[in-house]
Amino acid sequence: MKMKYEQPAPSGATFAADAFDGEIGKEVPVNIPGEPPTTGRILAAHVADDGRSVELTLDVDVQIQPYMPGSFGLD
Numbered sequence: 001m002k003m004k005y006e007q008p009a010p011s012g013a014t015f016a017a018d019a020f021d022g023e024i025g026k027e028v029p030v031n032i033p034g035e036p037p038t039t040g041r042i043l044a045a046h047v048a049d050d051g052r053s054v055e056l057t058l059d060v061d062v063q064i065q066p067y068m069p070g071s072f073g074l075d
Contacts, residue, residue, distance in 0.1 A: 001063070002043065005056045014051030021045075030060050038062055 009015050023042050030040040040058035047054045 001060050003040070003058050003060055005058060006053050007056060008053045009051060015047045015054050016051065017047050019045075019047060020054055020056070028058070030058065030062075032060075032062060035062055 020042070023045060026042055027039045028042060030038050032038075038060060040060035042056055043059050044057040045054055
């Protein structure tokens with residue numbers, strides 16, 4: 001499953017436009033609430049124009065359960 005994740009730069013810092021070029025294809029840990037820890041492969045990384053964040057596209061081997069009516073609600 002492909003998923004996108006936005007990671008902010010550390011406080012007071014910015015990412016260079018090419019900061020993640022060497023990370024494409026690498027395996028990284030992935031934690032999805034309600035799922036066991038797994039890994040994902042970085043497919044793409046797009047640093048924001050201002051360098052304050054990066055959007056990572058990952059290929060993760062996980063099946064997210066479809067929404068089931070009545071599976072959650074507000075009390």
